[in-house]
Amino acid sequence: MLIPALKISVEKLSSSYYRALFKLLEPPRIEPKPLQFINIWIPGLDEVPMSISDYTAGDYTLSIIFKVVGDGTRGLRDRNGFFGVKGFLGNGIVTSGYDRVLFVAGGSGIAPLPFLSRKCVENGCIVDVVWGVRRGDMLFNIGKYAVGLGEVYYATEDCTIGYCGKASSLVRRIVERSGFKWSLVISVGPNQMLREVCYTFRSLQNSYVSLETMVKCGLGACGSCLLKPLPKLLCLDGPVFKCSEVYHILG
Amino acid sequence: MANLGIRILGLNLEHPILNASGILGSEPVHVDILVKYGFSCIVTKTITLEPREGYPPPILIELDNGGYLNAVGLANPGVKGICPMVERARLLGRPIIVSVGGGDSREYVEVSIKAEECGASGVELNLSCPHVRGFGLELGADPSMVYRVVRDVVSVLKIPVLAKLGFSDKVIESSGRALEAGAAGLTLINTIKAMYIDVYSAKPVLSNKYGGLSGPPIKPIAIRVVYDVYREYGALIIGCGGVSGWRDAAEFILAGARAVQVGSGFLRNRGIVGDILAGLRKWLEVQGVESIEELVGFAHRS
Ligand SMILES: Cc1cc2nc3c(=O)[nH]c(=O)nc-3n(C[C@H](O)[C@H](O)[C@H](O)COP(=O)(O)O)c2cc1C
Ligand code: FES
Numbered sequence: 001m002l003i004p005a006l007k008i009s010v011e012k013l014s015s016s017y018y019r020a021l022f023k024l025l026e027p028p029r030i031e032p033k034p035l036q037f038i039n040i041w042i043p044g045l046d047e048v049p050m051s052i053s054d055y056t057a058g059d060y061t062l063s064i065i066f067k068v069v070g071d072g073t074r075g076l077r078d079r080n081g082f083f084g085v086k087g088f089l090g091n092g093i094v095t096s097g098y099d100r101v102l103f104v105a106g107g108s109g110i111a112p113l114p115f116l117s118r119k120c121v122e123n124g125c126i127v128d129v130v131w132g133v134r135r136g137d138m139l140f141n142i143g144k145y146a147v148g149l150g151e152v153y154y155a156t157e158d159c160t161i162g163y164c165g166k167a168s169s170l171v172r173r174i175v176e177r178s179g180f181k182w183s184l185v186i187s188v189g190p191n192q193m194l195r196e197v198c199y200t201f202r203s204l205q206n207s208y209v210s211l212e213t214m215v216k217c218g219l220g221a222c223g224s225c226l227l228k229p230l231p232k233l234l235c236l237d238g239p240v241f242k243c244s245e246v247y248h249i250l251g
Numbered sequence: 252m253a254n255l256g257i258r259i260l261g262l263n264l265e266h267p268i269l270n271a272s273g274i275l276g277s278e279p280v281h282v283d284i285l286v287k288y289g290f291s292c293i294v295t296k297t298i299t300l301e302p303r304e305g306y307p308p309p310i311l312i313e314l315d316n317g318g319y320l321n322a323v324g325l326a327n328p329g330v331k332g333i334c335p336m337v338e339r340a341r342l343l344g345r346p347i348i349v350s351v352g353g354g355d356s357r358e359y360v361e362v363s364i365k366a367e368e369c370g371a372s373g374v375e376l377n378l379s380c381p382h383v384r385g386f387g388l389e390l391g392a393d394p395s396m397v398y399r400v401v402r403d404v405v406s407v408l409k410i411p412v413l414a415k416l417g418f419s420d421k422v423i424e425s426s427g428r429a430l431e432a433g434a435a436g437l438t439l440i441n442t443i444k445a446m447y448i449d450v451y452s453a454k455p456v457l458s459n460k461y462g463g464l465s466g467p468p469i470k471p472i473a474i475r476v477v478y479d480v481y482r483e484y485g486a487l488i489i490g491c492g493g494v495s496g497w498r499d500a501a502e503f504i505l506a507g508a509r510a511v512q513v514g515s516g517f518l519r520n521r522g523i524v525g526d527i528l529a530g531l532r533k534w535l536e537v538q539g540v541e542s543i544e545e546l547v548g549f550a551h552r553s
Contacts, residue, residue, distance in 0.1 A: 002312055041309055043449065043454045044452075047309040081452065082452040084452070084456065086312065217308075219518050222305075222323055223277055224326075226280055229280060236521070
């Protein structure tokens with residue numbers, strides 16, 4: 001179903017990221033789950049997959065955090081008025097039953113955190129965050145958009161803010177220093193990072209990654225989101241997988 | 252125990268439920284997925300001579316009346332994609348039918364020859380793609396063109412040829428001409444040309460504007476076409492269009508289909524094959540019939 005959505009605002013968060021807020025004009029059939037995604041239609045221009053960054057059930061507002069990489073995302077930034085939301089797509093993750101969660105993000109992998117932490121708070125859990133980016137000017141204060149966070153660590157490859165190096169190395173250091181305190185780990189970012197974080201938590205049952213591939217139809221028909229060589233489609237079976245299911249295909 | 256086995260195109264299928272062309276089926280791992288979900292025979296995405304990128308998104312939307320509208324633009328890997336898929340199906344022990352598309356008769360012939368060389372169990376000529384210029388619909392609605400393409404392909408092939416037609420005023424006549432030209436059977440029907448306009452932005456949603464309508468809204472039309480074609484020719488028919496449960500499959504069989512393809516229904520319910528088979532088994536028991544073959548075309552008895 002294509003849910004009509006009105007753009008309410010867009011703001012620049014840092015050198016690289018934007019946040020756009022929409023109001024859904026029709027109630028969705030079901031509530032989204034953290035780490036589900038939408039295909040957002042920019043009328044007459046394109047349709048692009050986007051993580052749900054945040055969603056509030058009471059007033060049907062939905063936000064996305066994105067980087068401008070082409071015509072579609074430029075349209076998301078520059079156009080006003082009506083858009084269309086196809087979703088909610090993919091499997092997502094259920095946070096009930098966990099007390100402390102670690103969220104590891106690389107680059108725009110930070111996008112789904114606000115909705116994840118919102119749901120976590122509802123279920124009485126806390127999310128610690130490790131966020132790595134290439135340059136310090138890409139960072140913004142994620143605590144402004146995400147409620148109920150525990151500790152927040154930043155890593156930059158240009159060594160300007162926080163830890164000097166990659167998110168995955170920072171995670172390893174934190175674990176070496178103070179051990180595991182998480183019952184759930186979720187990583188979103190480049191495959192190399194996902195692989196390294198999965199490796200660090202190889203003894204942990206509930207270690208998950210959210211993957212990216214080429215999504216076209218979003219509904220399990222076209223097959224473009226296939227996670228070769230696995231017989232799995234990202235848009236239906238994913239984007240969230242257990243590390244153990246996909247470790248061997250992570251770069 | 253009710254027997255759902257069915258014989259078509261010289262193949263003994265475990266049951267009558269195939270996937271419809273265009274639901275996955277453009278690369279070997281897709282074949283794994285379709286087999287995993289239980290289809291008794293795999294149908295590939297429509298293959299053209301050269302690879303095609305297809306249209307940019309949006310290519311598929313779900314409508315609030317239960318239907319789907321798609322304009323994928325025949326995205327496919329071209330003939331080089333055929334052998335790896337056929338090979339995979341063979342490893343998995345399932346027959347595979349290659350759906351063939353073309354801009355002219357020569358292209359249909361060349362792609363079909365490749366399918367036969369690769370070891371496909373049959374070809375299904377897509378004479379009815381409603382949203383790609385020069386690929387289909389105009390062709391399927393022209394009985395003499397249907398005759399020509401089918402005859403050209405049949406004359407060079409040993410494996411059986413199915414003709415897949417869409418809905419048009421001429422569908423009964425086109426079916427007759429396809430059979431006359433040597434088609435082993437017909438797949439009825441393809442999607443129906445349609446459009447969806449978003450009333451807020453006031454724009455058609457699909458990038459191609461026009462698309463093909465599938466799913467429950469087209470089922471009564473498909474049933475009518477199968478019924479009429481079966482009555483007219485008594486031919487082998489594979490029914491397609493809007494099957495979302497066992498009752499729909501049963502309806503196609505009563506109208507005259509020996510097998511049924513499922514497209515949209517599978518998008519909504521990945522477990523649809525198992526659900527249909529369980530329903531059909533019960534239905535056979537209630538009808539007091541041993542084999543589903545006995546019910547093919549049963550709605551026509553006087
Ligand atoms: C996303 C999508 C792609 C399709 N692609 C093809 C195709 O490549 N070739 C073809 O003959 N039919 C194609 N079709 C049509 C289906 O094979 C089928 O005839 C039609 O969808 C009606 O069946 P259904 O209601 O079970 O979906 C496609 C349908 C859909 C929904
Ligand atoms: S995007 Fe088309 S099948 Fe997943």
